[in-house]
Amino acid sequence: NAGVTQTPKFRILKIGQSMTLQCTQDMNHNYMYWYRQDPGMGLKLIYYSVGAGITDKGEVPNGYNVSRSTTEDFPLRLELAAPSQTSVYFCASRLAGEGIYEQYFGPGTRLTVT
């Protein structure tokens, strides 16, 4: 299994541009998450999904959109990029249901907006 994969690994955007961060998992996990990590800080939840067609906002959703058309994929869309969105973005997935299940993380995407 590849686990959780993210593309691209790095990206530089100009202010006002848009882009989609891709996330794919091959573990048949229903739950998927997007986090951002600002320098010297912990991860903060942007959006999450508990299954195909179901998404919900996390702690810091402004400026982002998501969709979940398949179990495997959970892309994160940035519209009108701003310098405040400079961060490292992590996608994660886990088994469904309440419990001590581990979240598996992708390798992250480092995004710089200038």
Added chain:
Amino acid sequence: AQTVTQSQPEMSVQEAETVTLSCTYDTSESDYYLFWYKQPPSRQMILVIRQEAYKQQNATENRFSVNFQKAAKSFSLKISDSQLGDAAMYFCAFSTGANSKLTFGKGITLSVRP
């Protein structure tokens, strides 16, 4: 709202010695889960250890163990026989509810002196 506090931004330990990383959290929930994640310079998030709040017994994974004090809302990580590969950022995290969203602390940077 749940919060996780890691008050020590940095710690240092001599190789082969023992170090304890502190974490406190705040929640009104009675059933929840606690995690320690390691983030080496590669940026990959790696689960170190996890603990269910309803379990009295402290979790142990090889050289890693926790001191879980539910009444004090404290969840510290002890690393025994520290190795150079333990040098990383360590995050304490908390989850509750069916959606199991993770709330992270700010992290602590651990350096290991040879």
